[in-house]
Amino acid sequence: MINYHEPLFRPPSEAYSLILQVSLGCAWNKCAFCEMYSSKNFSVRKEEDVFAEIDSMSAYANQYRKVFLADGNAMVVSFTKLSRILDQLNTTFPRLTRVSAYAIPKDIEAKTDEELQILAGKGLKLLYVGIESGDNELLTAINKGETFESTSRALQRARKAGIKLSVMILNGLGGKNYSHQHAINSAKLVNEIQPEFLSTLVISYPYGEERFRKKFDGEFIPLNTIELIAEMKIFIENLELNQSIFRSDHASNYLILRGNFPRDKQEMLNRINGVLNDPANAQLRPEWMRGL
Template sequence: MINYHEPLFRPPSEAHSLIIQATLGCAWNKCAFCEMYSSKKFQARKEEDIFADIESMSPYSNQYRKVFLADGNAMVLSFDKLSRILDQLNATFPRLTRVSAYAISKDIEAKTDTELRTLAEKGLKLLYVGIESGDDELLKAIDKGENFESTSHALQRARKAGIKLSVMILNGLGGKNFSQQHAINSAKIVNKIQPEFLSTLVLSYPYGEDHFIKKFNGEFIPLNTIELIAEMKVFIENLELTQSIFRSDHASNYLILRGNFPRDKQEMLNRINSVLDDPENAQLRLEWMRGL
């Protein structure tokens, strides 16, 4: 059995996947809003240790069809190492249909088009990417290490290579000062990428609001519940997606939204408007629901 290096994180959709830690921590680990791997120093695990974890699960080889490569951005590994890991997974799990991982744009840009296609052919079918925002000014304020162009270019290359994308935008990330531009430019970058899956989370403060403000490069004024939902309205209004599955149903979200673009766009906007048209009663109801 596998002895994981805690803390261990995975996307909600990987609940039934086998998790293999190819790396520990996050190679960037500077984003102002993120504390997921603050207790870990990044390192790439030795290949023999990764293979030992895979081998330990071989008695259950027919049970697993999906594998998630942890931690924060396993895609940072070299093409050669990732290729060998995928080969080992395919050899061990005969029913394997998908391997996925977290990634940042730099990880993708470090691979050639041919390398990306080869990884996809070997089973790397899905990458989870926290875009956070499409606004360059805000991305600089949170020390994301990426911008609109670097992110959109890298993710379009991944899609062209046959790798599906699940991208995330962080509602409320810039507070009141950035809200409008954050919403509009986030929609613009998502429109350019056209990901298969899109989700939103709400900015949270695991170590307190003051801790986040100290790391934020600028003035930060948090949004209240209704302002967060108003920001979501602007974001969704500006989305022009041809075929994307949308989820805004994480525990951090006040208003649960689910649908497919473009089919359900207006229905989601109607749901948002029903809240914004009666903000006083809606805020009480939403906060009560979130506390359940």
């Protein structure tokens, strides 16, 4: 069996996947807003330990069709190691249809086009990427370590290699001062990438707003609920997506939105306008439920 190194995180859509930690923590781990792996030192796990855990699950080989590679950016693992791990997974789980992982653009950039194509051919079919924002000024303020250009370039390379993308934008990340440029430039970036899946979460402060404010390089003035929804309106208005599934239904979101682009774009904007035009009667998720 697998003994996980806590804390362990996975995307909601990986609820029924086998989770395999090929790395621990996050290789970057400097983003002002993120506390997910603050209790861990980053390391790549020994290949023999990963193989032993795969072997320990062989009795359930026919039950698993999906495997999620953890921790924070498992795509940072070298091409050679990832390739061997994928081979072992395919040998052990004959019904395997998809392997996925968290990634940051740096991880993708470190691999050649040929290597990305080989990994996709061996079953690495989906990468989850928190791009957070497309605004370079804001990306610097939160110490993301990426730019509009580096993110666009890396993620387009992944898609060209046959790897699908699920990307995330953080609503309210820049507060009042950056709200408009955050929404506009995030939409521009997403439009360039054309991900198969897009989601938004609302910025939260697991260790308190003041801790985030101290790590934020600039003045941070948080948005209230209506301002967050107004920012979402600008973001969605500027999205020009050919075929993307959109979800804004995380526990952090006040207004739940689900749909497919471009088909449901206007319907989602209508819902947003309904809230902005009559906030007193808006059907929003109560504040106390956002942490559930």
